[in-house]
Amino acid sequence: MKNPLEKRSVFVYLRIAALIEQQILDNTLRAGDKLPSLRTLCREYGISQNTALSAYYHLESNMLIEARPQSGYYVRSGTRKLPAPAASNPAGVAAHAGTDQLVARVYDSLGLGGHLPLSLGTPAKELLPVAKLNKALLQATRELSGSGVVYDKNDGNERLRRQVARRALAMDCGLSHQDVITTSGCLNALSYCFMAVAEKGDTVAMESPVSFGMLQLAQALGLKVLELPTDPATGVDLNALEAAMKRTDVKACLLISNFSNPLGSCMPDAHKRSAVGLANRYQVPLIENDLNGDVYFGAHRPRSCKSFDDSGIVLWCGSVSKTLAPGYRVGWVAPGRFKEAVARLKLYHTISSPAITQETIAAFLETGRYENHLRKLRHTLQANLHRYNRAIADYFPDGTMLSRPQGGFVLWLQLPGPTDTISLYEKALACKTGFAPGRLFSLQNQYNNCMRLNYGLVWDEKLENSLKILGNLVRHPERGNQYSRTL
Amino acid sequence: MKNPLEKRSVFVYLRIAALIEQQILDNTLRAGDKLPSLRTLCREYGISQNTALSAYYHLESNMLIEARPQSGYYVRSGTRKLPAPAASNPAGVAAHAGTDQLVARVYDSLGLGGHLPLSLGTPAKELLPVAKLNKALLQATRELSGSGVVYDKNDGNERLRRQVARRALAMDCGLSHQDVITTSGCLNALSYCFMAVAEKGDTVAMESPVSFGMLQLAQALGLKVLELPTDPATGVDLNALEAAMKRTDVKACLLISNFSNPLGSCMPDAHKRSAVGLANRYQVPLIENDLNGDVYFGAHRPRSCKSFDDSGIVLWCGSVSKTLAPGYRVGWVAPGRFKEAVARLKLYHTISSPAITQETIAAFLETGRYENHLRKLRHTLQANLHRYNRAIADYFPDGTMLSRPQGGFVLWLQLPGPTDTISLYEKALACKTGFAPGRLFSLQNQYNNCMRLNYGLVWDEKLENSLKILGNLVRHPERGNQYSRTL
Structure with missing residues (x-):
């Protein structure tokens, strides 16, 4: 190859x-x-x-x-190879979200647009092609009928839907633009998918740990969440997935198939095929969150579960929020057999989506601009990952375990001893650094000794220093004040 | 004055x-x-x-x-003054939406972006300041931090929120930008409001007839709708409103306070004050859809219910979808005491909204551009209304009744005799014209002899001819084929 x-x-x-x-x-x-x-x-x-x-x-x-x-x-020596965490083992009880006040408080201070990029799961603006997007936006005002001022079709910008289908085809996923509906980012796509297949009080199964955005969405919709054991390398445990799908109260299963957040796991093709097989056997819709798939470090983009789906049971969701423009809120879903339901939900909740930003992204995907940008982005991220590995090996205590993402933006750390990353988070805030505490990634009382770090940032001395401060805080949490004084 | x-x-x-x-x-x-x-x-x-x-x-x-x-x-003679329809009198039974297949079929063919602007409730693109918006968009890419490529704050673009608050203040409504959350159009604002104050199975009270978008949204959220008697001039019947608010199953009330869709009614200030008083007495949140308020034909913009709200019980929703750019999907809500709940719903369902289009609109509102545009738009609409009145008096049969909107875009016609506008709709489609059948504006079997017409279009011979065809179809529905052949 x-x-x-x-x-x-x-x-x-x-x-x-x-x-x-x-x-x-x-x-x-x-x-x-x-x-x-x-x-x-x-x-x-x-x-x-x-x-x-x-x-x-x-x-x-x-x-x-x-x-x-x-x-x-x-x-460079000193890059200790830290061990990866073991597979997770959450309790097999479906829980309602949103009861934990502590978690709510941390959510709030995580703040979008805040000053603590280490805690977020999106790339820094310096890694995004801002000037090129502005140029494409200007062009879109000229090329788009009515300059996007009038309502777009309910399904969304056709040019973008064609590009999404074209790119899906490149990974053996036979979609046409008619299978695709655009949305206001991937989260909005997931929101419609959940609404289409589950009702308040139903249970949905997810990986554990899982991005807290997924838990919050379930909370907002009144859904219970069954957390599934998940391997940091290969993703969800297939036996646990089957057991979940057998349950009559489980109405849908959500998988972040490629470079999951926060573990960075990537389901092997065989697992993806099996997961789709199970979804068909038990007739449980599989909602696939594939928003990180383009940010791969290997030789080619990993396939989606959708590419193994012949029956339309997979609702495949994606966006450019992790690669081009989080703020544009451009995402999409290929909802399979649930397309009509999802289209109606989009119509009823917001009529249509803004065409101008979608047209801009479509123009970007059509030409080589997106691939060029991705190539650079992947290289930067891969180099950053290497630097984070080195810095964490240098500054964090023995016994720290570290995920080995093959793509995406986030690292998952399991810290030794009785570390409580919620209280550590407060200390880190005082030192003007941050991370996402592990406890946020579950509805159960677990992952208290874990944290997620964003490596989609510009590597510089300040960032290295932040990691050093974090490592020192983990080693000596009692000295937190001292670190903040030396800033 | x-x-x-x-x-x-x-x-x-x-x-x-x-x-x-x-x-x-x-x-x-x-x-x-x-x-x-x-x-x-x-x-x-x-x-x-x-x-x-x-x-x-x-x-x-x-x-x-x-x-x-x-x-x-x-x-010009021949402008017969047609009588206005009587106040509506729907049954006092809360109904679940979405069971009527016939209605669903008509919804589908109404089609957004379709070729039948008479049936829609938005202004034609020729009435929108497309070139000026493009210019403002370009400027926004320069002025907005990160050109809107990165996530905006959860509450939305601050410049826009300040403008919304400023304009609210001009109609005696004391808001600050911190009271305002931006959304993806007014419908999305209403969606979050309903989710914040009601749950699946609850009942919400609305005017009758009411814009079918409101009914569809209630359907999507599993809410029952109690339709209230409504006067074509002064809006909802206050006695009926009070009776509804007394009911324990009514969790919210939705009013299109200014130039309602489809009746064009405008609640007098005294009614608005009373409605807010009732909301406070019975502690039923009042969701106010004020998206047409800027399109007034009188001397000044009518006030909102929100301007009489001291306790935060009014959730005031608006947008520029009816005046500037439907396709931008820029709306907002001042949710009063429900602000935290609405902000969380926005975060959980879509993280944030696109900043670039919001910044564009904000720039438009800051300067005199918006007022200039509104002045022209109102003049065009008022002239159109006059022409529609004349054409309908000329072409429609005796006994036709006609609403007298003091603003907005839509006319409500009540036809004489046993006219069924659902079957008439099919005939109109064949004649390449259209309207929105009255049956769509209720969950009950009523308004079958009514229709809504959009006058936010460019007046020309073709449009006059469409109205003539409609009038002829109403007079002689059996000759439908003949009219379509002569096209």
Whole structure:
């Protein structure tokens, strides 16, 4: 298979650096390994000494390698490989959301648009193609009938729906634009899906831990949530999924199939196929939240459960909120056999969605602009992930466990000992840093020693310092005030 | 009181024409009355003969006056004054929405973005300031932090919220921007309001007839609807409102206080004050749909129920969907004491709303652009209303009754005899025209001899012809095929 990074850049030194970085990420080159000498590098790749040096400088500035005087370049040591957390094991009791005042208080201070990006699950604005989107928006006012000032069709902007279908086809998912309805972001798509298949008092099954947005939505709709054991690498436990689907009170199942939030798990194709099989056997609609699928670090985009769905039982939801423009609120759903119900819900709750932002995103997807942007974004995220791994290994205590996301924006940490990340969160706030406490990702009293970190940020000294402060707080929570004083 | 049309135009002939038009609309000049001679007009206003002639030409082209050879100009005759329908008298039984397949079929063919603007309740795109909005949108990408690509605050764009509060203040409604939450259009605001104050199975009281969007929303939320007797001029019957609020199953009351859809009724200030008093006495939240308030034909904008609300029991909803940009989906709500609940619902269902379109609208409201546009829009609508009155008097049968809206976009017709507007609707479709059948505006089997017409369109021969076809169909429904053949 072709190396996805090979064509990333027109600069030879960046291509060489990317190849070496890939070997480090693959563990082909391990911490402490000596890198080829500059002379060898020149010979192997047929490049000049300057180019070779630039490649090593680039890797060094990304803190992947280090120069040792009189000796050469080495893969940066001290990147302890932290173990991954074990699969979760929540209680098999469906719970109503929203009773925990403490959790509510933390939700509030998490604040959207707040000053604590480490706690959020979206990319920083510096990683988004703002100027290019503005240009596309201007173009959309010219190309769109009525400039988007008049009502769009209920199903949404057709150009965008065609692009969503085209991209789905590229991952073996046979959709037409007629199967797709646009929404106000992925969450709004999920909201309509839940409303279409479940009623107040019903139970829905989800992975555990799960993004608190999913729990809040269930709360708003009066749904009970059955949390399912989930592996940090492969996602939901299929036996638990089957047991849930057998239950008559479970009216739907929600899976974040690719690079789940917060675990970063990605269901293998075989699991996806099985999950769809179970949904068909027990006739339980499978709502698939696939909003992170485009942010993969592997060779290609992972498939969706939808791509294994012949019967229309999968409601596939996505958006560009994690890759292009969270603030545009552009998402979509291919609701399968529930399409009419979802379309009616959209009509009844909001008539239609804004066409101008959808047209803008459609134009972006049509050309190579989206792929170009994704390539850069993935590279930045992958490099960040590496840096976070190193920093957490450096600053956090022994016994810290760390998820190994193969895509997406978030890391899941399980801390050693009796750490309570809710109280730690208050201390972190005082130190002007943040994270999302693990307790938020469940309705049960669990994950109190866990936290989620966002690595979709611009890596700089301040960010490294934030991670250092967090690590110190975890090591010595009693010294919280001291850290905040030294800021 | 100053004539609102006085400063409408820099052209003297248009100012003169507007003054005369006002006199016709006021019935100071009546159908058949002779207008002053050109010489008299010149003397009275101190204008040239050319200017006087231009004023009369303008009124003539608007079909308000006609020239009679050798005699002079006359107010156009044939504008029979049709009687207004009586107040409605629906059954006092709360009904569940959405069981009527026939109605559902008509809903579908009403189609948003369809080719039958007469059946819709929004202004035609030609009446909207598309180019100016495009310019404002471009400006917004420059002025808005992150160009609106990143998440906005949960409450919504602050600049827009300040403008909404400022405009509310101008009608004696003391709001600050902190009282306002932006939404995806007015319907989305109403959706959150209903969710905040009522649960599946509860009953909500509304005017009757009422915009079918309200009924559909209630259906989507599993709410029962109690329809209240309503006067085409003054809106909901206050005794009926009180009786409804006394009922323990009625959890909320929805009123379209200004220029209701479809009746065009406007609650007098005293009624608004009483309605708020009742809401307080019986502690039943009053959801106020005030999306048409800016489109008034009188001297000033009517007040809202919210402006009489001291206790926060009124949830005031509005938008620019009827005046600026339906497709932008920009609306808002001042939810009073339910603000926290509404904010949470918005967060849980869609996180935030698109900032870029809200910023665009905010910029429009800040300057005089909105008022300028409104002035033109109101003038066009008022002229259209006059033309519709005339055309309906000309083409529809005796016994037709007609609402007398003092603002908004829609006319309500009650037809004589056993007319069934549902079956008439099919015939109108075949003749490539349309209307909204009265049956859609109730959950009970009533208003079958009524129809709603949109006059927010560009008046031209085609539109007049559509009204003529409709009138002929009403007179001779059996000849439907013949009319469609002659198209």
